[in-house]
């Protein structure tokens with residue numbers, strides 16, 4: 001009877017005269033009547049098998065009924081129930097160590113449905129578990145065993161591989177534990193990368209490297225792992241980064257620099273943007289190419305864009321006292337003052353300096369230059385200018401090629417723009 005109902009609905013649908021509501025009912029009928037249809041087919045095929053045994057094999061191969069199971073709605077699996085509110089976050093990433101440690105699903109986020117058999121799905125489930133296990137084992141050997149300190153969580157998203165030991169932090173109204181905090185940072189870094197690509201009108205294939213980020217709870221872990229993964233032996237510092245073909249940033253939650261979530265995220269923004277800039281084709285560092293103003297300016301611009309302040313500086317040699325900053329990291333008004341008083345270092349000088357030659361006001365000016373170039377001339381041109389700088393083209397040639405103005409003639413419109421757009425007095 002069930003089968004007949006369904007067939008009836010199908011006939012009507014074929015006639016193309018269904019109203020929307022009737023269509024929905026018909027679709028519902030097909031779904032709910034599914035098992036009965038399957039039974040009816042198997043029954044009739046059984047009869048055929050008795051009557052015409054030689055004719056059945058090819059027929060049943062062609063019309064083999066799909067797996068029909070009410071328990072799992074024909075998926076062959078059921079969602080793992082152990083991930084609570086984080087199930088969606090887990091599904092959004094490629095691998096998470098905490099999910100992989102789940103004793104029920106081993107990171108597949110789904111369990112086999114015991115009511116039905118679906119070999120394809122079962123094989124896929126095992127493949128996912130094995131891939132996840134292998135990835136995590138390698139991370140445990142390479143990172144956790146070397147660090148030997150606090151337990152680490154690991155996350156793999158589309159473009160970010162993250163080792164994470166940060167202690168729980170207050171985020172807005174909530175205290176967020178290490179594991180969900182790692183997911184939050186994974187999402188934030190992904191969206192920062194997306195914003196970076198959009199800002200500079202970059203295509204995905206111009207930015208193809210995975211970002212490797214290590215965020216440790218203690219300075220000891222950073223001291224053991226940081227130099228290993230970045231190849232830079234500055235074990236006392238808060239963070240190290242390796243820029244080039246591999247993009248690696250390793251840091252620890254130094255409370256003097258990163259007392260809370262906002263400060264920590266701002267530090268990650270600054271440093272990850274450096275990795276992104278370096279890794280945009282052609283992959284090349286800028287800080288030692290007399291392009292400190294471009295490299296620092298862009299990193300500051302994203303700090304400001306996303307958190308409203310610039311508080312991170314890259315000095316190669318100079319020790320910055322923890323918490324040292326310029327004008328509280330809010331730079332528009334101080335830059336306006338420099339320009340008004342004729343104290344702004346001109347671009348002609350600024351663009352001859354490496355990152356470690358910039359002083360505090362230079363950092364702020366670098367930010368303002370990037371702000372001006374992006375706002376007035378757009379991201380695509382700045383992207384081209386960075387490309388020129390990476391190829392060692394001096395600014396006196398690169399600037400006219402990209403902007404049609406030289407380092408001297410572009411100074412006046414910049415200063416004019418600052419006077420028009422940066423407030424003389426901060427409005428707060």
Ligand SMILES: [Zn+2]
Pocket residue numbers: 069070071072073074075076077113114115116117
């Ligand atoms: Zn099932």
Ligand SMILES: [Zn+2]
Pocket residue numbers: 086090096097098099179183
């Ligand atoms: Zn997770």
Ligand SMILES: [Zn+2]
Pocket residue numbers: 080081082083099102103104105106107109110
């Ligand atoms: Zn699970």
Ligand SMILES: [Zn+2]
Pocket residue numbers: 270274295296299312313314
């Ligand atoms: Zn920097």
